Amino acid sequence: MKLLLLNALTLASEAPAGEEPKFDPSHEFELPAWVSIHIGPLDMSINKAVVYLWLGSLLTMAIGILLMRVRLRVTPDRRQTIGEQIYDIAQTQVAEQGLPTKAIGRWFPYVASLMLFIWTINMLGFIPLPITGERFELFGIDLPVWGIYAATSSISVTLALALMTWVFTHIEGVRANGPVGYFKSWIPEVPKAMLPMLVPLEILGQFMRLVSLSVRLFANMLAGHMLILTFIGLIFVLESVFLAVVAVPAATAFYLFEVVIVVSIQAFIFAALSAIYIGSAIEPDH
Amino acid sequence: MSNLVLAATEGNVVDLGKAIALALGIGLGSLGAGIGIGNIFGSMIQSVARQPELRGELTGIMWLGFALTEAVVFYGLIGGLLAFVLV
Numbered sequence: 001m002k003l004l005l006l007n008a009l010t011l012a013s014e015a016p017a018g019e020e021p022k023f024d025p026s027h028e029f030e031l032p033a034w035v036s037i038h039i040g041p042l043d044m045s046i047n048k049a050v051v052y053l054w055l056g057s058l059l060t061m062a063i064g065i066l067l068m069r070v071r072l073r074v075t076p077d078r079r080q081t082i083g084e085q086i087y088d089i090a091q092t093q094v095a096e097q098g099l100p101t102k103a104i105g106r107w108f109p110y111v112a113s114l115m116l117f118i119w120t121i122n123m124l125g126f127i128p129l130p131i132t133g134e135r136f137e138l139f140g141i142d143l144p145v146w147g148i149y150a151a152t153s154s155i156s157v158t159l160a161l162a163l164m165t166w167v168f169t170h171i172e173g174v175r176a177n178g179p180v181g182y183f184k185s186w187i188p189e190v191p192k193a194m195l196p197m198l199v200p201l202e203i204l205g206q207f208m209r210l211v212s213l214s215v216r217l218f219a220n221m222l223a224g225h226m227l228i229l230t231f232i233g234l235i236f237v238l239e240s241v242f243l244a245v246v247a248v249p250a251a252t253a254f255y256l257f258e259v260v261i262v263v264s265i266q267a268f269i270f271a272a273l274s275a276i277y278i279g280s281a282i283e284p285d286h
Numbered sequence: 287m288s289n290l291v292l293a294a295t296e297g298n299v300v301d302l303g304k305a306i307a308l309a310l311g312i313g314l315g316s317l318g319a320g321i322g323i324g325n326i327f328g329s330m331i332q333s334v335a336r337q338p339e340l341r342g343e344l345t346g347i348m349w350l351g352f353a354l355t356e357a358v359v360f361y362g363l364i365g366g367l368l369a370f371v372l373v
Contacts, residue, residue: 093345093346097346097347212357212361215357215360215361215364216353216357216360218364219357219360219361219363219364220356220357220360223360223363265349265352265353266353268349268353269349269350269353269354272346272350273350
């Protein structure tokens with residue numbers, strides 16, 4: 001209930017910006033540079049997504065340390081039980097499903113922290129925070145605008161994460177099978193005449209993994225935020241307060257759907273697919 | 287996105303056509319994904335009804351399948367948005 005109110009409040013707080021010509025949901029996803037840093041052709045500017053990522057990494061570390069490292073006892077209390085459940089999901093549902101037994105020791109930390117990290121950033125994206133970079137005046141007081149934004153709704157972030165998994169996949173494949181053995185495993189067992197057609201497809205498939213892994217997370221988070229913002233935005237675009245009767249419950253329903261299901265599922269999927277890709281590179285016959 | 291609203295209110299025929307195409311594409315995409323997701327959950331219910339003890343193992347696979355299927359809509363959405371912005 002509190003979240004519901006906050007959500008409505010957040011977006012309603014944009015109402016005083018009525019002087020702006022039009023409310024545009026996609027405007028929320030623009031990333032103006034706050035601190036401009038350019039190194040040669042590289043644009044390393046600090047913007048909204050970067051701040052969210054910093055916050056996300058700090059929180060991930062805090063969650064991991066507080067739930068799974070501090071004051072562990074034989075009879076777990078509530079806090080430790082939550083930590084153990086997260087660990088259990090990472091172990092049985094993610095690592096053991098995708099990775100071969102001999103590789104779990106090496107790659108469990110990667111997939112588990114990937115899961116926790118993505119979950120934290122996704123979750124941060126649905127908590128209204130005063131780091132939108134915009135300000136508004138209420139009774140003469142200058143206040144920051146509270147808004148929802150997820151770093152994972154930027155393709156650069158998810159592509160970087162996917163690229164990590166992709167690079168690790170091939171490094172592990174080469175390390176476990178040798179370069180010849182690994183690239184041989186890409187060639188499917190079919191009649192020789194079919195090979196010129198199938199091998200390019202297989203190579204293309206490797207790159208499609210990169211695209212599908214990053215676009216899945218990116219598009220899910222983008223579409224989730226866009227849906228909520230568009231429903232609330234309808235009130236301002238069509239300039240009718242009575243639309244709130246429909247728009248706010250609909251936005252709340254989507255908000256709850258995203259928070260309860262999508263956030264966790266996407267984090268789980270990303271980690272599980274990473275595990276499966278790395279596992280299939282280590283043991284290509286599976 | 288503002289183009290969508292503009293197209294609807296100011297009678298720009300090209301933008302209107304693009305908006306309709308985008309909506310149709312996403313709509314048809316979600317049709318397929320809807321059928322797929324229904325299939326996944328239907329099969330899950332059947333399997334658990336037949337062998338309740340496998341529930342734990344099947345849940346992970348179910349969510350994997352769910353996410354893989356659901357993502358198809360978003361490929362459509364991203365493709366549509368790209369076409370909308372670039373063309």
